[in-house]
Amino acid sequence: MKKIIPQFKKTKSERLVSISYLKEEEGVFIYYHFANKTPKFREIKIEIGNEKEVESIISIHPNAAILEGEVTEMYGIKFPGNPYSGKRIFLEEK
Amino acid sequence: MLEFVLALSFIVISIFFAGLFRKFLARMHNRVGPPVIQPFYDIIKLFSKKTSKYRNPIFHAVPYASVITSVVILLLISTAFIPTVSIFDFDYNFLVLGYLFILVDTFYIFGAVASRSPFAIQSSMRELLLMLGYELSFLMVLAVFFAKTGILSLADFDVEFAFMQAPLASILLVLIGFVIVRITPFDVVNAETEISAGFFAEYYGKDLALLEIAEFAKDLAFGLMAGLLLFGKMFALPAALGFVFFYALMQATSPRYCTFRTAKIFLIIAILAFIDLFLLV
Amino acid sequence: MHKTCLFPIGPQHPSLKEPLFLKLYVEGTTVKDAVFDLGYAHRGVEEKLEGKQVDTALHAVQRTCGICSQCHTMAFLRTVEGFAGVEIPDRVALQRVIVAELERIHSHMLWAGVMMHELGLDTLFMYFMREREKVLDVFDELTGNRVHHSSDLIGTSKRTFSEENLEFVLTTIDSIKENLVRYRKTVNSHDVIRDRCIGKGVITKKDAQTFGLVGPVARACNINNDVRVTSPYMGYKMLKLKSIMRKEGDAQARTLVRLDEVFASMDLLRQACNQIPRKSKVPKYPVKRIAQGYGAGASEAPRGENFHFIKVVNGKTARVKLRTPTLANLVMFPEAVKGADITDVPVIVMSLDPCISCMERVAVVKDGKTEIWTSHELFRGEKKC
Numbered sequence: 102m103k104k105i106i107p108q109f110k111k112t113k114s115e116r117l118v119s120i121s122y123l124k125e126e127e128g129v130f131i132y133y134h135f136a137n138k139t140p141k142f143r144e145i146k147i148e149i150g151n152e153k154e155v156e157s158i159i160s161i162h163p164n165a166a167i168l169e170g171e172v173t174e175m176y177g178i179k180f181p182g183n184p185y186s187g188k189r190i191f192l193e194e195k
Numbered sequence: 196m197l198e199f200v201l202a203l204s205f206i207v208i209s210i211f212f213a214g215l216f217r218k219f220l221a222r223m224h225n226r227v228g229p230p231v232i233q234p235f236y237d238i239i240k241l242f243s244k245k246t247s248k249y250r251n252p253i254f255h256a257v258p259y260a261s262v263i264t265s266v267v268i269l270l271l272i273s274t275a276f277i278p279t280v281s282i283f284d285f286d287y288n289f290l291v292l293g294y295l296f297i298l299v300d301t302f303y304i305f306g307a308v309a310s311r312s313p314f315a316i317q318s319s320m321r322e323l324l325l326m327l328g329y330e331l332s333f334l335m336v337l338a339v340f341f342a343k344t345g346i347l348s349l350a351d352f353d354v355e356f357a358f359m360q361a362p363l364a365s366i367l368l369v370l371i372g373f374v375i376v377r378i379t380p381f382d383v384v385n386a387e388t389e390i391s392a393g394f395f396a397e398y399y400g401k402d403l404a405l406l407e408i409a410e411f412a413k414d415l416a417f418g419l420m421a422g423l424l425l426f427g428k429m430f431a432l433p434a435a436l437g438f439v440f441f442y443a444l445m446q447a448t449s450p451r452y453c454t455f456r457t458a459k460i461f462l463i464i465a466i467l468a469f470i471d472l473f474l475l476v
Numbered sequence: 477m478h479k480t481c482l483f484p485i486g487p488q489h490p491s492l493k494e495p496l497f498l499k500l501y502v503e504g505t506t507v508k509d510a511v512f513d514l515g516y517a518h519r520g521v522e523e524k525l526e527g528k529q530v531d532t533a534l535h536a537v538q539r540t541c542g543i544c545s546q547c548h549t550m551a552f553l554r555t556v557e558g559f560a561g562v563e564i565p566d567r568v569a570l571q572r573v574i575v576a577e578l579e580r581i582h583s584h585m586l587w588a589g590v591m592m593h594e595l596g597l598d599t600l601f602m603y604f605m606r607e608r609e610k611v612l613d614v615f616d617e618l619t620g621n622r623v624h625h626s627s628d629l630i631g632t633s634k635r636t637f638s639e640e641n642l643e644f645v646l647t648t649i650d651s652i653k654e655n656l657v658r659y660r661k662t663v664n665s666h667d668v669i670r671d672r673c674i675g676k677g678v679i680t681k682k683d684a685q686t687f688g689l690v691g692p693v694a695r696a697c698n699i700n701n702d703v704r705v706t707s708p709y710m711g712y713k714m715l716k717l718k719s720i721m722r723k724e725g726d727a728q729a730r731t732l733v734r735l736d737e738v739f740a741s742m743d744l745l746r747q748a749c750n751q752i753p754r755k756s757k758v759p760k761y762p763v764k765r766i767a768q769g770y771g772a773g774a775s776e777a778p779r780g781e782n783f784h785f786i787k788v789v790n791g792k793t794a795r796v797k798l799r800t801p802t803l804a805n806l807v808m809f810p811e812a813v814k815g816a817d818i819t820d821v822p823v824i825v826m827s828l829d830p831c832i833s834c835m836e837r838v839a840v841v842k843d844g845k846t847e848i849w850t851s852h853e854l855f856r857g858e859k860k861c
Contacts, residue, residue, distance in 0.1 A: 116685075116688045117688055118688075118774075118781075118783050118799065118804075119783055119785060119797060119799040121785050121795065121797040123787060123794065123795050125789075125794070132785065134772055134783070134785065136774075136781075138706070141707075142772045142773075142774070142783075144772065162688070163686055163687055163807070164686075164687045164688040164804065164807055166807060167803060167806055167807060168799075168803075171803075175522075223599065224598060224599055224602040225602060225603070225606060226602060313481060313482065313483045313484065313502075317483070317505070317818060320505070379596045379597075380596075380668060382596075383819075386596070386819075389491065389818065389819060389821070389822055390818075391489065391490055392490075447598070447599045448597075448599065449596075449597070449668065450592075450595040450596045450597040450666070450668045450669055450672070451595060451596030451668075452668060452671075452672075453671070453672060453817070453819045453820070454505070454817075454819055456671065
């Protein structure tokens with residue numbers, strides 16, 4: 102499991118806006134965007150390589166629940182500790 | 196025989212009055228609205244649809260029981276206007292008619308609970324809560340009219356403009372009519388947006404058509420009885436038309452109260468009716 | 477211990493305008509727990525937008541939602557023109573703002589009408605819709621469409637608004653203002669509406685900050701997060717505006733915030749129509765090709781902050797991520813409903829203003845392989861996730 106919480110300790114006063122997964126030529130990344138008082142959105146880019154499990158940041162930002170759940174459902178990356186991870190949010194079971 | 200046919204024509208008039216209600220409401224909303232004979236088309240269309248799946252005997256017996264009771268009330272009240280006929284060997288005691296109104300609502304509760312749907316059960320819970328208030332006061336208000344005029348039978352009720360003798364009871368009768376005919380602000384039992392119109396949520400096809408006929412017949416029966424008690428025999432049918440217009444006006448201009456506030460209001464109405472009756476005796 | 481029974485709101489329900497499955501666990505008439513379930517309106521927008529040219533992607537993004545179509549255009553163009561370095565003239569910036577503010581007015585009027593329908597007052601629903609029709613006529617005149625306006629391209633707009641168009645905008649606003657003032661007074665002073673909306677679905681300021689809520693929901697809890705004020709973009713840099721905020725955080729506060737925003741939007745429209753440089757025209761040719769770059773940008777939709785993250789590689793889009801405002805507020809739906817009576821649930825859910833068709837856009841990319849699903853397969857569930 103990829104540990105990422107130490108990089109997020111400084112973001113406690115900011116608001117988490119979105120979590121996106123992107124596969125590029127340089128590797129596989131997850132982008133976290135934060136909003137604070139300045140006009141531009143600040144991004145934190147984490148490379149995850151071939152890992153399938155990433156630590157959840159739900160302890161610092163509770164609204165990461167749905168955003169991480171969306172990444173799980175679309176791309177299969179699991180976030181242990183997140184109650185919405187693994188539970189279907191958007192697609193129907195058939 | 197002719198009188199019997201005349202009495203049956205009141206059923207057709209009741210469906211027509213329901214169409215008039217929708218037309219008045221639409222005009223107050225600043226739109227054209229459906230044609231006045233639309234409920235006829237609705238009922239004919241419902242008869243041609245597939246009937247609900249079999250659940251249990253009570254669920255399927257309720258539409259027939261309620262439509263028979265409703266139509267009987269309407270026939271009884273309408274034959275009260277025709278003086279020489281006595282189809283039923285009945286003295287048109289209007290307290291008994293009040294009980295028959297309560298019986299129709301009780302059948303709806305049976306059907307709602309038998310369908311085991313969460314919407315219908317919520318609706319029946321609200322109806323039971325409101326019954327403590329409005330059914331009791333309905334019977335007391337009718338008793339006030341009997342006590343003031345001394346006449347118990349609807350067929351012999353020839354007092355004109357009885358509302359002048361019992362003003363408080365008349366106002367309470369009109370307020371109780373809001374719950375019986377299901378008009379906002381007191382239509383929590385059939386709240387469309389909260390519980391998907393409550394009692395009838397699980398019925399479709401022929402059963403729903405019979406239930407709709409029962410509703411229309413009950414509405415006209417209440418309108419005729421209130422018109423008869425308040426204004427006298429000559430003016431009962433125009434008074435029923437006036438009630439249709441008044442109820443459409445109230446439906447268009449008020450939002451819906453929540454359940455507990457409605458229950459409190461009807462408890463106060465029951466206390467007022469009791470005081471009115473008590474002061475006479 | 478009492479057993480709780482499941483009371484379903486949806487997927488089909490008269491109080492919801494779009495399919496959403498909110499399962500309420502009810503004891504008596506009080507809600508003890510709530511769980512939501514989604515996926516009834518998803519169409520695979522994000523997957524469709526991979527590997528497309530940027531102006532084709534713009535065409536699809538504009539059609540994600542019917543009510544808030546211009547705000548998706550604004551966020552997309554803010555991002556793309558930002559990282560590609562495209563400058564837009566004043567006239568284009570102000571024309572985009574005019575369409576966006578008209579859209580905010582029509583969206584809030586639609587919402588207000590549906591809110592009154594939830595309370596049982598159908599007459600105000602019909603009256604709000606009657607006023608809204610005049611705004612849709614303005615859209616027809618300006619852009620050619622009543623719903624998906626689609627009047628902008630990268631770097632320019634599709635047509636120049638003439639003097640008569642701007643006059644029509646201003647006369648329409650003046651003609652609906654008087655009626656709207658009267659309806660707002662009714663909503664604020666009618667006994668029954670106040671009884672059913674005040675104190676219901678209270679969200680505290682601390683909760684709103686922890687969960688990162690956006691839009692009028694957060695502004696009713698005294699948090700200033702209006703993107704037009706905190707980070708102005710396009711024509712808003714030339715206009716003066718203030719955020720509308722309230723302190724109480726209940727359903728009545730959210731209603732009044734939205735109705736007051738309609739009047740603020742009318743003021744902005746007057747400023748914009750007066751400031752448009754009269755003799756200029758929009759540039760004739762849009763920017764056709766954008767080679768490389770990535771960036772993020774946001775715009776203020778009627779429901780909150782709408783965020784886009786776009787990456788372009790070799791002239792084609794590699795990823796377009798849309799995070800719509802209802803997705804950010806979704807966490808609050810079960811929390812706001814807990815402890816309430818069933819009578820209050822439609823009022824609370826509607827006051828949080830769900831726009832489900834914006835929110836559901838996903839499709840599947842599994843194990844690095846892209847699967848393209850046809851709509852038949854989606855409906856029949858033949859492909860398993």
